Amino acid sequence: MTAKADNPRLGVMLCLGALFMFASQDAVTKALIKDYDAAQFVMVRFWVFALFATALAYKRGGVKRALFAKRPVLQIARSLLLVFEIAVFATGLRYLGLADMHASFATFPLMVTAMAPFILKEPVGWRRWTAVAVGFSGAVVIIRPGMGVFQPAVLIPLACALMFALYHVLTRLASREDSSATSLFYLAWLGAIFSTPFGILAWKPPTPEAWGYMALLSVTGMIGHMLLIMALEHAPASVLQPLNYLLLVWATLLGFLLFDNLPDAMTLMGSTVIVASGLYAMFRERVRAKESE
Numbered sequence: 001m002t003a004k005a006d007n008p009r010l011g012v013m014l015c016l017g018a019l020f021m022f023a024s025q026d027a028v029t030k031a032l033i034k035d036y037d038a039a040q041f042v043m044v045r046f047w048v049f050a051l052f053a054t055a056l057a058y059k060r061g062g063v064k065r066a067l068f069a070k071r072p073v074l075q076i077a078r079s080l081l082l083v084f085e086i087a088v089f090a091t092g093l094r095y096l097g098l099a100d101m102h103a104s105f106a107t108f109p110l111m112v113t114a115m116a117p118f119i120l121k122e123p124v125g126w127r128r129w130t131a132v133a134v135g136f137s138g139a140v141v142i143i144r145p146g147m148g149v150f151q152p153a154v155l156i157p158l159a160c161a162l163m164f165a166l167y168h169v170l171t172r173l174a175s176r177e178d179s180s181a182t183s184l185f186y187l188a189w190l191g192a193i194f195s196t197p198f199g200i201l202a203w204k205p206p207t208p209e210a211w212g213y214m215a216l217l218s219v220t221g222m223i224g225h226m227l228l229i230m231a232l233e234h235a236p237a238s239v240l241q242p243l244n245y246l247l248l249v250w251a252t253l254l255g256f257l258l259f260d261n262l263p264d265a266m267t268l269m270g271s272t273v274i275v276a277s278g279l280y281a282m283f284r285e286r287v288r289a290k291e292s293e
Helices: 008-033 038-059 063-067 072-092 098-105 108-119 126-143 152-174 180-201 208-234 237-259 265-291
Strands: none
Touching: 008 038, 008 072, 008 098, 008 208, 008 237, 038 063, 038 072, 038 180, 038 208, 063 180, 072 098, 072 152, 072 180, 098 126, 098 152, 098 237, 098 265, 108 126, 108 152, 108 265, 126 152, 126 265, 208 237, 237 265
16 A cells, blocks of 8 residues: 555545545435335345455455454454444334434544553543544433423434444454454454345345445445545555544535435534544544654
């Protein structure tokens, strides 16, 4: 990757495209979840993803090489965790709008920061701990406990953020010994195998329109992952990481255009606090990394 990491502007553009694909994927999911169980289209999505991961592994060193993992138990745990998170997130879209889901889900980088000292043994200073605390206060603003407008569904994106943060930490832990191709291969195939029994049990014959949505769901996922891989080849992860918060912007825009849904003022206020705290935590992490060089 470092050999190509000489065009940050192109990397940023590719990352923005990847984030738009992921937001589009969520929009398609919201359209499907009204009439179909999440397990059904998660199964379809992962089987297409498995074919994509296999082709990518073949191109980048061979399937046998990707299949070899030094920490297989860790690879299995992180993969199944993400499969479950995706299914729960899809279910949450049945009850919440795109922007509402992503507003609280944006806390996941702060959760990663909070987990890092305990799982990754990475130091976290008081400034980043303060950013974590402030960020979670933004989540409280969104949830609004005790204000008469609380609905249990708002806890779904927070649960997803917790699972995704743990997945992220376990992935970083696995990357210390296994290649990214191995991690991607395990995720794709374990996701396909694990989701299949649930998808078959929940199967409902799709209409032609639903088949189209499922195809679109799979294609946007493949394009999104490919654009992200290409982005990381042209720009370092430290440059691209803050852009992840723009997923909230894409989700808000698509939620309004496709579903006529906009977050209320309290949700906007809370999400602003979360994003600002997350960006500050990332900034402090980069400062610490430079100081330790």
